[in-house]
Amino acid sequence: MCGIVGYIGGDASPEAGAAVLGDMVAAVAHRGPDATGVRAFAGAGLGHARLSIVAIADGAQPMRGPDPTTQISFNGEIFNHVELREELAGMGRRFRTASDTEVILHLYDLMGPDCVVRLNGDFAFALWDGARRRMVLARDRMGVRPLYHARRGGTLWFASEVKALLAVPGIDAELDPLALDQIFTLWAPIAPRTPFKGISELPPAHVMVADADGARVEPYWRMAFPDRNDAPSALPESETAERVAELLADATRIRMRADVPVGSYLSGGLDSSVVSALAAREVGGDLRTFSVAFDSPEHDEREQQAAMARALGSRHAVVECGPGDIARVFPDVVRHAERPVLRTAPAPMHMLAGLVRREGCKVVLTGEGADEVFAGYDIFKEAAVRRFCARRPGSRLRPLLFRRLYHYLPGLQRQNAGSLAAFFGVAADGLDDPLFSHRPRLRGTSGTKLFFSADLRESLAGYDAAEEMAAALPADFPRWHPLHQAQWLEAAHLLPGYILSSQGDRMAMAHGVEGRFPFLDHRLVELAATIPPAMKLKGLTEKHILRRASKGLVPQAILERAKQPFRAPDSVSFAGARAPAYVAELLAPAAVAATGCFNPSAVARLAGKCAAGGASGFRDNAAFVGILSTQLWHAHFAGGAALPVPDRHHTEDRRRLP
Amino acid sequence: MNDHTGQIFAREHPVVAPGADDLAVRLGDFIVETFLYGETERRPGPDDSLIENDVIDSTGVLELVAYLEAEFGFAVEDEEILPENFDSIAKLQRYIASKTPAPDAMRGM
Numbered sequence: 001m002c003g004i005v006g007y008i009g010g011d012a013s014p015e016a017g018a019a020v021l022g023d024m025v026a027a028v029a030h031r032g033p034d035a036t037g038v039r040a041f042a043g044a045g046l047g048h049a050r051l052s053i054v055a056i057a058d059g060a061q062p063m064r065g066p067d068p069t070t071q072i073s074f075n076g077e078i079f080n081h082v083e084l085r086e087e088l089a090g091m092g093r094r095f096r097t098a099s100d101t102e103v104i105l106h107l108y109d110l111m112g113p114d115c116v117v118r119l120n121g122d123f124a125f126a127l128w129d130g131a132r133r134r135m136v137l138a139r140d141r142m143g144v145r146p147l148y149h150a151r152r153g154g155t156l157w158f159a160s161e162v163k164a165l166l167a168v169p170g171i172d173a174e175l176d177p178l179a180l181d182q183i184f185t186l187w188a189p190i191a192p193r194t195p196f197k198g199i200s201e202l203p204p205a206h207v208m209v210a211d212a213d214g215a216r217v218e219p220y221w222r223m224a225f226p227d228r229n230d231a232p233s234a235l236p237e238s239e240t241a242e243r244v245a246e247l248l249a250d251a252t253r254i255r256m257r258a259d260v261p262v263g264s265y266l267s268g269g270l271d272s273s274v275v276s277a278l279a280a281r282e283v284g285g286d287l288r289t290f291s292v293a294f295d296s297p298e299h300d301e302r303e304q305q306a307a308m309a310r311a312l313g314s315r316h317a318v319v320e321c322g323p324g325d326i327a328r329v330f331p332d333v334v335r336h337a338e339r340p341v342l343r344t345a346p347a348p349m350h351m352l353a354g355l356v357r358r359e360g361c362k363v364v365l366t367g368e369g370a371d372e373v374f375a376g377y378d379i380f381k382e383a384a385v386r387r388f389c390a391r392r393p394g395s396r397l398r399p400l401l402f403r404r405l406y407h408y409l410p411g412l413q414r415q416n417a418g419s420l421a422a423f424f425g426v427a428a429d430g431l432d433d434p435l436f437s438h439r440p441r442l443r444g445t446s447g448t449k450l451f452f453s454a455d456l457r458e459s460l461a462g463y464d465a466a467e468e469m470a471a472a473l474p475a476d477f478p479r480w481h482p483l484h485q486a487q488w489l490e491a492a493h494l495l496p497g498y499i500l501s502s503q504g505d506r507m508a509m510a511h512g513v514e515g516r517f518p519f520l521d522h523r524l525v526e527l528a529a530t531i532p533p534a535m536k537l538k539g540l541t542e543k544h545i546l547r548r549a550s551k552g553l554v555p556q557a558i559l560e561r562a563k564q565p566f567r568a569p570d571s572v573s574f575a576g577a578r579a580p581a582y583v584a585e586l587l588a589p590a591a592v593a594a595t596g597c598f599n600p601s602a603v604a605r606l607a608g609k610c611a612a613g614g615a616s617g618f619r620d621n622a623a624f625v626g627i628l629s630t631q632l633w634h635a636h637f638a639g640g641a642a643l644p645v646p647d648r649h650h651t652e653d654r655r656r657l658p
Numbered sequence: 659m660n661d662h663t664g665q666i667f668a669r670e671h672p673v674v675a676p677g678a679d680d681l682a683v684r685l686g687d688f689i690v691e692t693f694l695y696g697e698t699e700r701r702p703g704p705d706d707s708l709i710e711n712d713v714i715d716s717t718g719v720l721e722l723v724a725y726l727e728a729e730f731g732f733a734v735e736d737e738e739i740l741p742e743n744f745d746s747i748a749k750l751q752r753y754i755a756s757k758t759p760a761p762d763a764m765r766g767m
Contacts, residue, residue, distance in 0.1 A: 411717040414736055422709045422741040423716045447712040450697060602695035617717035 002061070003028030003049040003160040003509075004073040004147075006126045007168075008135040008210050010155035014040035021047035024157075024164040030336075031075070031160060031509045037061050039071060044128050044135060046073040051512055053077070053258045053363060055099035062128075065105035066093070069130030072108075074101045075160055076123030076145045077516070079254040084118060113138070113207050116220050120254070120521065124202075126158060134211035141221045142369070142520045143191075143204030143496025146505060150199045156210050161506075162196055162338045166637065171199070173637035175630075177459045180597060183340050184448045184626055185465035188497025190472070192217075195339045195633065204496045221522065223491055224476065225484035225529050232532040240531055241548040244524075248549065251521035252278040255365060262516070263288040263356060264365040266308050266316070268301030269564055270543065270550065271367025271376070273308045275518050277553040279365055280312045289314040290356050290364065292348045295322045296569055298408065304558060311555050319355035321348045326573035327580050334632040336510040337502040341629050342445065342622040344568045349507040357511040368504060369519035372491040373528045374543040375536035376563050380486050381405050382424065383437035384537060387482065389426040399426065405540070408565075411617070434477060435470050437486035442466050448623040451598045451606065469493065483533040491525075570621035571610040574628065579611065586631035595634045598627055678751060685747050688725055693718055704748040709741060719744055726750075732757045 005024035007017065017040035025036050025047040032049030039046050039062045048061040054077065062073045078084070081100035088106050089095070095102055100121075107115035108127055113136050122144035127136040137158055139147050149158040152170050165171050176197040179189040192200035202208055205221040233240070252275055256262050264276040266289045280287040289309050293302040302318065309316035326347040333346045356364055371377045382405060389398045399420035406412045412420070421427065429439045452460075469489075477485060500517075508515045518524070528536070531545055538544035542563050550559060574583045585591060587607040589600035609615050610624050686701055693713050694700050700713075708714045714722060722744055723734045743753035 409716070411720055414720060414739065415716055416737055416739060418740040418742065419716070419719060419744075422745065423719075425710075428710060443712055444715060447715070450694060450700065599695075599697070602697055605691075605695040616721070617715050619712070619715055 002051050002075045003031030003164070004075045004124065004126055005047040005159040005164045006045055006073055006128075006135070007155050007157045008044045008128075009212070010043070010153060012155075014042065014045070017045040020168055021045050023167040024159055025049050027164040027167045028159065028161050030512055033512050035060060041071075041128065041130065043133070044130075046071055046126060046128055048073045051362060051514065053260055053514065054081075055097050055101075056259050058097040059099035059101060061101060063097075063099070063101050063105065065127075066109050067131065070105060070108065071128045071130070072101060072105055072125055073127075074104060074123065074125040076121055076125070076140065077255075077257075077514070078103055078119050078121040078123060079257060079521075080120040082254075082257065108136070113209055114220070116207055120523070122516065122520075124160060132211070134209055137202055137208040137210070138220075139202045139204055139206055141205040141522045142491070142500065142517075142525070144500050144505060144515075144517060144520065146501060147202040148194065148199055149202060149208070150196075156215060158202075161336075162194065162199055162637075163335075165196075165199055174198070175595075175597070175634070175638060177456055177597075178463060178465075180340065180456070180630065181449070181460050181463055182465040182468075183342065184452075185442060185446050186469060186493060186497070187342055187445065188494060188501075189339065190465070190468060190493070191497065196637070222474065223488060223525060223529065224474065225480040225488065227476070227479045228481040228484075229479070233530055237535055237545070237548065240535060241545055243527060244531075244545055244549040247521070247524050247527055248274070248518060249278050249281075251518040251524050252365065253282055255516040255518050255521075256282045258363050260362055261288065262363045262365060263290055263359075263361040264314075265289070265352065265367070266291045266305045266314075267367065267564075267566065268304030268308065268558075269367065270547065270554065270558060270561065271370035271519065272365075273367070273554040273558050274546070274550040275365050275367050276308065276312055276314065277550075278518070280314060285313050287312060287314040288359065288361055289316045290352060290359070290361075291316070291318045292352045292355075293318050293320050294348070294568070295320070299567055299569065301564060304561070307555065308558060317355055317359050319351050321351055321568065324573075324578050325351060326568060327583065330573075330628070331582065331632055331636075332510065333502075333507070334629050335636050336506040337629075338506070338633075338637070339502065339629075340626055340633050341498070341502050342448070342626045344570050344573055344625055345566055346502045346507050347573075348568050349503045350510055353508040353511040353513045356508075356513045362512060363514045363516060364508070365516050365518060366504075367519065368499060368515070369495070369517045370543065370546060371563070372487060372495050373519050373525055374546040375483060375487055375533075376543045376546075377490060378405060378542075378563065378565060379437060379441060379490070380483060380537055381540050381542060382440065383482065383486050384540075386424055386426055386429070386436075386440075387431065389421055389424070390429075390431060393427060399424070401540070434473055434485060435466060435489070437482065438489055444618050445622060447619040448626055450619075451602050451623055451627060453597055453599050456597050481533045483537055484529070571615045571624040572613070574624070575611055575613055582632075583607075583628065584611075586628065586635065591631065592627075595631060595639070597630055603627055681751055681754065682747055684729075685750050688729075689713060689747070692721060692725070702747060704751075705746050707745050709745050714744075722750075726754065730754055730758055 021038040029049050032051045034052045035050040037048045046062040062071045078100040081103045084103045093106050116138045123140045124145035124147040148162050150165050157168050159165050174197040179193050179195040182189045191203040208217045264279050265272050291305040294300040326344050329347050329350050333350050385401045396417045399417040402420045535545045592598050592600040592603045690701050
């Protein structure tokens with residue numbers, strides 16, 4: 001895996017361009033510590049930081065195509081490169097290297113920008129077509145690999161991470177207030193918007209073709225569901241489960257393709273367990289597995305992790321997330337995520353990737369994506385219970401299901417039916433509202449905007465992030481089943497905007513580790529979309545069809561386990577006498593006033609409450625983490641201030657790397 | 659007012675319902691301070707829903723329960739934790755009145 005950078009347009013000389021490319025590559029060197037390459041032409045340039053995984057000997061980049069006027073800088077993996085190569089070789093194509101990169105070049109030579117439809121992989125690439133004098137940028141379907149761009153004057157600059165764009169003279173970081181409103185409503189910005197004003201991302205499943213006339217951005221794939229009035233698939237459940245099992249096995253198998261060992265995360269839940277089991281089968285049991293364990297029992301799953309590792313016979317390593325760890329790594333989390341976050345869950349993922357790298361591994365499989373694709377999240381069940389309650393308003397029994405649903409939230413267990421119905425907006429939300437499934441979360445999250453400063457509110461001028469999301473839904477969205485609508489909102493927004501970026505790619509890449517996601521193989525995504533909703537969410541059993549498909553692969557205890565949301569201690573991580581100095585410094589009224597986003601006195605009260613032992617409740621925790629990360633974002637990117645704390649522990653880890 | 663002073667207040671004063679206007683102000687102050695972090699311009703009116711306006715969530719209502727118990731010296735039963743009792747300042751006032759002896763009754767004792 002790697003980092004890519006480049007530009008098209010402008011009148012810089014190749015020498016001047018190459019110098020800037022060098023600075024850009026250096027800014028993403030963590031993504032590719034094994035080699036770097038820079039190549040500038042007249043009016044365009046490409047750079048690359050390489051993490052060698054496939055074709056270690058001959059995969060150097062930027063790489064020239066069969067037509068020598070084409071060059072590519074490629075980040076990611078094409079998992080079906082073996083099959084594509086055979087097909088292309090059968091057509092008389094000759095390959096110089098064993099790399100998947102060269103496969104893209106040949107496909108482009110044949111098909112042009114449409115070549116992306118043949119790729120099964122996680123990728124972001126920039127391809128310079130010198131003959132047509134155009135730059136083709138593309139990103140994988142689900143948004144695993146990142147790609148950002150910014151136009152300044154006549155030049156379009158692009159890179160895997162924003163920090164490389166900030167290395168370009170004339171590109172500076174300024175917070176986009178609309179993006180902040182989106183994060184404090186939806187947990188993530190709405191692509192192509194980013195927290196950086198004037199810097200965009202190429203949305204997942206899109207291709208951009210840029211030339212002297214400008215740039216065209218077009219989708220080449222989308223996640224779609226059948227019309228809810230269509231006859232459901234006639235395939236019985238048993239056969240559906242078999243097809244899921246076969247495809248998941250193949251998705252895992254092709255994700256084991258690498259010239260270095262591929263390890264696997266174990267969370268203790270079903271998704272990573274089944275992926276690890278399939279991976280262990282591929283490598284004859286000789287698998288390495290990695291887990292994060294928590295000192296707080298409500299977050300810890302070490303018993304289940306160890307049980308699964310024993311069942312697999314894997315070589316298992318664990319990193320402990322203890323007191324002080326989250327606050328210690330959090331500044332580095334924000335530096336890599338490049339955006340404010342409302343949860344601390346990226347921090348343990350950062351630590352887990354550090355463990356993988358220390359253990360000498362650079363590729364890991366994860367179970368990420370199963371909850372989106374097979375309907376695992378509590379929010380899907382919550383929406384179903386809310387609909388169930390709304391059918392009998394005033395029922396004193398139906399709302400009690402919320403207690404069962406959120407058995408891990410002690411605050412809810414004391415609430416009776418009337419309160420539960422009110423808190424989950426049973427009477428408040430219209431059943432035909434396209435965002436019905438997400439309304440309680442949107443309301444609860446928006447409560448964090450209480451802390452927005454008067455200036456920020458004024459510049460937002462009544463802007464509503466949820467309305468923007470609702471206005472840009474696919475045309476056929478209203479005809480989908482409510483579960484599918486909710487799945488789409490998760491998979492198209494939160495998955496790329498938060499899960500795959502802030503918890504996924506950026507945390508793994510902070511340590512030069514590549515995550516691979518069998519559940520996000522587009523063949524599996526497409527199959528799952530056609531599976532009837534009741535086979536995914538059966539009553540209140542989530543991922544029913546996946547459980548059936550996983551029989552025999554994972555121990556019964558894990559198969560029957562209810563979904564545990566991946567959470568980490570939030571504001572309490574920053575409480576007490578051991579809290580690092582940056583917390584108080586960045587939340588001090590003068591520091592809050594200086595960045596201008598929040599009300600200093602309200603933040604001071606919240607900080608006081610948190611310092612005294614942590615806030616309770618979702619809103620206050622989300623607000624605290626969101627405000628602290630926004631302050632860190634400013635300090636890192638926009639303030640020019642000294643970094644709050646050098647993450648010494650982390651730096652030492654990196655130095656020990658081979 | 660923070661929880662600590664609230665507890666002392668409850669211990670040192672007799673169980674008695676304060677005058678209605680005074681009570682509405684005290685409840686409003688507590689809500690602004692605890693749930694709105696001093697943002698006075700969002701202070702709810704007497705009949706504004708605390709739940710629908712995102713002033714309290716399911717944890718917040720328990721904070722409100724703890725405050726009432728400490729401040730007014732009565733116990734809140736689980737089955738009384740209802741929107742009918744907790745969802746606005748006016749509803750809280752009525753609920754507190756129903757749980758505490760009226761000032762007139764105190765005078766006769």
